[in-house]
Amino acid sequence: MDFLRAASLDDALATKAQRPDIAPIAGGTDLMVAINFDHIRPSGLLDLTSVPELADWSESGGVIRIGAGVPYARIISELGEHLPGLAMASRTVASPQIRNRGTVGGNLATASPSGDAHPALLACAAEVELASVRGTRRLPVAEFFTGVKRSAAEPDELITAVHLARATGPQQFAKVGTRNAMVISVCAFSVALHPDRAEVGTGLGSAAPTPRRAVEAEEFLAGELTSRGMWTDPRPLPETVVTRFGELVAAAAAPIDDVRGTASYRRHALGVLARRTVGWTWDEYSTGRQTCA
Amino acid sequence: MSAHVNAPSRAPQDLSESITGGVGESPSRPDGNLKVRGDYAYSSDLWAEDMLWGATLRSPHPYARIAGIDVGQALAYPGVYAVLTHEDVPGDNRYGLKIVDQPVLAEDVVRFRGEAVALVAADHPETARRAVELIAVDYEVLDPVTDPKRAAHDGTLPKLHPESGRENNLVRYQPVVRGRQDVSADVVVSGTYTLGMQDQAFLGPESGLAIPAEDGGVELYLSTQDLHSDRKQTARALGLPPDKVRLTMSGVGGAFGGREDLSIQAHVCMLAMHTGKPVKMMYDREESFYGHVHRHPAEMYFEHGATREGKLVYLKARMYFDGGAYASKTPVVVGNATTLGTGPYEVPNVDIAGWGVYTNNPPCGAMRGLGAVQPAFAYEAQMDKLASALDMDPVELRQRNAVDQGSVLHTGQKLDYPAPVGELIERARNLPMPPERDPAAEPDIRDLPGGAANTTHGEDVARGVGYAAIIKNVSYAEGADDYSTARVSLQAVGGEAVAMVHTAAAEVGQGLVTVQQQIARTELGVERVNIHPNDTSVGDSGSSSASRQTYITGGAVKTACEAVRETLFERATARLGHAVPDLTIVDGKLVSDSHGVLADVVDILGDEVIECTREYHHRPTYPLDPETGQSELVHVQHAFSVHRAVVDVDTQLGLVKVVALDCVQDVGKSVNPDAIVGQIQGGAVQGMGLAVMEEIQVSDGLIRNPSFTDYLIPTILDTPPMKVDIIERGDPHAPYGVRGVGEPPTISAGPAVLAAIRAATGLDLTHAPAGPEHITGTAH
């Protein structure tokens, strides 16, 4: 197995174009596990950790571009204010050691239904930036996931960044696992209020073959808030609205029974998470006070 | 003898560094700092010049006939030095701890997914793995036997071990009956309880290095719990006399019972002897799940009758233990479970029966709390159920029925040593409670169920408290001659008296090295005590299991030290020309009350070395009557602990945060108090894991979660503060009065946590572990 280190994005893209079967490596926290378990045998590794274009985040015009190689630890410490949902999701990933190395780029490329960044990216309507020697394109994250551990990235493409609008309202992320840290999600849910455009975003993890939105739940809640005039005049959310939102989120899931949990538990738990997190976001929106996490 | 001459680099850990402190003090462990710094060399770090790497081909099927094995392609693969099958086993192709029923390499049939079929040695581990894939095995797949109850009773199923001579697929059936069998009671409660398969989850994978020796034998460096048991089984497989198979302990990364059976031992030696080169083997994590035994899953029906006043009248229990494909410790599990099945309670009328069976599930064997963990979940659930039926405080109920010194157990054994169960329960109740959760205060989510995953900010969180009291036997039982050997020497080195202690007793992380030094220091009155690496050049010490080593090997070290001391005193007497009645050694000097300081130990020793080797045998135990389970003394000692668990449960999501897990335990005599606290806390976490998350999921004989991604064990964020209250009620039959420490907390923690979850939720929860699905009723 060859080990190649790219010094620049051009360099990396050229290599990927020549050798589409080479495995890019960022934090290595997915890839090395797969190699260790002998699940994959790439012909070589392409180390992206020295590519400057992937290593930082920047903001312009209210949109934040996070380089694919920015580790979770930095998202937590530097972007907690701008992107609370993604920062919360990052905080639930693994352990401090893994968060120092693991990246959103790697999470996206693995495209696991249980990747913790995905629900937060979905709720924030993020875009994935993909590059190849042929050029650069941006794709809504919802279109990026095409199947279990499959994505829209072409064999010669690298993920270079994600783009997300800076939060204009409260965001939450919650994940169920069978222990209190260092656990792959049994199911996860993220919700974001976008008062600037009177919209609600959602994202479900470990709930279907791909991470997905609960579109009906989003439209229902946004509709209720708009028709009741609550975006401008926030009052407590009626219990019926919270309940219905939970039902719609659960209904959006198409979970399976697997070694981590049953489908019926997942559906049940997503409803609970949806009700709680929407309550927290609404509390924060209506009182201006952030709840814990 | 030559074992250390050509010892591989980074091999037997140098733990000989002298520590200070005698019996009752808490010297810190010589390996502690090394482990924290990552400098400790484990057996997986073994390395020798020019060594080859071994790999194992394992059966993908739980049950299949082997029609043929073609090794041609594998053998032709560049870099491969050997490909071996059962035909290449030089000795007897059978091994086993209690029953010799397991092939070293499968012959015509495989009985579990993961059974070793063939071996490869190659110049690189990757090459060895690739070559393994090139071995072609022609399997005729058979319907696996997977239901333990049917395996016990259904004669129409295939017999997996027809040679056993036992009915159906039985490994052992044992009843224990006492008192009247036709008795009724005011209040009766019953339940069926099940327990999943737990893994020892040691972090250091199975690994070792075999070096062929010039005398036709082999040197094996490895991590194990029992060097002599390994040697006996390995020598048999290799067709060598035991003295040609020399074993040396390397750094052990945890054991917990999972290193009692053979894993790499015979295989790596076969490859080394076949190739004439050093060979190393090391399992990866997934292979490790297939390469060692697990805790027996169980199904247990328990029925208790009691008077309205809360005195137990009778117990009827039926327990099934799935031993998987090979016997391993199944007979002992059945023996322990049936003889300890009443719990630490007096029950006048008892009818217990236990079945241990063969199936095509993964083999199960030793794990911390062997055979005592399973019934504890049942009898403690029953005690709470009974208390609730009687409308009585569950602590009170336990106290009313607790055994004490003088109690006669259902085997007929009279407890002729302290058994302060009532006192332990009382002290557990009196330990301070953790503070209540303040619903008004902004919570730190890490303190709530779900932790940092942000699933609740206090919604639907209910608190519960649960107690569990348990009983465990210490050491080997049922008539086994349980002994250990110690060689102790004393000599003058650089003007200082230095003792050396040499045993084969495995240091597996429990702190035995320190205990041996403390005992020698106390008995010999010298400061410097070195520990010789564990190896087979000294006599048998038995296994580091059954909470027995401080008792048995501690006893051997003490006895050998006494012999050394006697010899020293004889020499002193000869030197002084007269006998001094009350000689002792203090700080390297011979002292008597009547004469004061008489001489320096170094002067008495001169150039000579005093060396004594002694065995220590505990008093004899006796087998169980096969029909009635009666025995005069089936266990040499019992140990007792009580746990109180406080949990917060998110009742909507079924997530649990254990808030406190406090323990009271009688340790007889506290040889190293800090180490005891470590054992109790570590053991409690392992028990808690079984209550809330640890389960090897097996379906159709296949393990569904052979990784630490999906076999979850508690992290520090799952682990509460744990108060430990140690009492010392010495056992007059044991050296220093010690009582085994390592297992009881593992047994009591789990049932206490489950009891607390039941208290918080009002649910029955009859399965351990109780996962989110069980708590939310969404298991199907």
Ligand SMILES: Cc1cc2nc3c(=O)[nH]c(=O)nc-3n(C[C@H](O)[C@H](O)[C@H](O)COP(=O)(O)OP(=O)(O)OC[C@H]3O[C@@H](n4cnc5c(N)ncnc54)[C@H](O)[C@@H]3O)c2cc1C
């Ligand atoms: C102990 C442990 C715990 C974990 N816990 C969690 C958890 O709680 N939640 C969670 O979501 N994940 C978890 N993971 C998985 C992993 O940490 C995350 O998925 C992480 O985001 C992967 O990022 P990485 O940079 O390490 O990716 P890598 O391992 O470097 O790469 C992952 C995949 O992405 C490809 N890749 C990497 N960068 C690019 C790029 N720029 N363009 C194209 N392809 C690329 C690689 O070829 C590989 O296929 C855990 C892993 C471990 C080892």
